[in-house]
Amino acid sequence: MSEKPAEAVIRAWARLTRAQQRAQGEIEAALKAAGLPALAWYDVLLETERAGKGGLRPFELERAMLLAQYNLSRLVERMASAGLVERRPCDDDGRGHRVAVTDAGRVMRRRMWPVYAQAIERAVGNHLTAREAKTLGDLLGRLG
């Protein structure tokens, strides 16, 4: 394994990056145009909502979001001072804490979703049939 990549692999990689950059660019622009926070904030809100009442540990968020530790630490800090999440002491581990979404955070996520969803549709859905979208998702899942 890990020899020279075939042409098709190189092309797939090049287009993967390009497609992602383009789509993300459009989506971020749509959010910003609507006066909403960036995508990363949405992801934190979603993960913390999914985690339920007790929230989750920063290192869990870090893995879920593929974010560097220091990066996540500061993201949470900014979101906390914006009132969208809160840090709570962690009973069973004195080193860390838990990050939980606030009511304002839940409201914000609901406000973001329609804009986000429409942008996804424009950037991705519009270019593919339903069948293609499924195939694409499956293939990308293999890389995950």
Next chain:
Amino acid sequence: MSEKPAEAVIRAWARLTRAQQRAQGEIEAALKAAGLPALAWYDVLLETERAGKGGLRPFELERAMLLAQYNLSRLVERMASAGLVERRPCDDDGRGHRVAVTDAGRVMRRRMWPVYAQAIERAVGNHLTAREAKTLGDLLGRLG
């Protein structure tokens, strides 16, 4: 058009981002581990080599790389002071200039390629059959 995205579309988008981040992370790490410059530098070197003798205009690079204008301006500046590209006055347009690769730049790109190629294979090729890689590339091309 542009209504609510289907589940498959949302999943495709989520995995697109995740797969790209993961692959890019691995590839950047491989380059860094080899003491080589980042991916963006490779792209500039490749584009300027492709452009041939006269190089190309910053705004062309900007579009080819989906990079913001100020961002590209500074990237070129750093690469120029590293001796990998050079800025030349532009005959037919006094506002701008041309960016051309230097010999050192060509050498650097050749040095980067084996590391880059192997990282692509590991991050992408290893997970897909040849047929799948082609399908993935085609589908991603539709988003471009």
Next chain:
DNA sequence: TGCATCTTGATGCATATGCATGAATTCGTA
């Protein structure tokens, strides 16, 4: 031609990221 407008590119300033490291706590194990 003359002047408003657009294009091209750079840059000051605020913000975000990367890197190295530190501080607190827990874990593994002798």
Next chain:
DNA sequence: TACGAATTCATGCATATGCATCAAGATGCA
């Protein structure tokens, strides 16, 4: 239990990015 190693998270400092704006040259058109 005791203590070195590992985990969790924050932070100072350097670098990179985003935003607004500026300067200089091209372009269009009255």
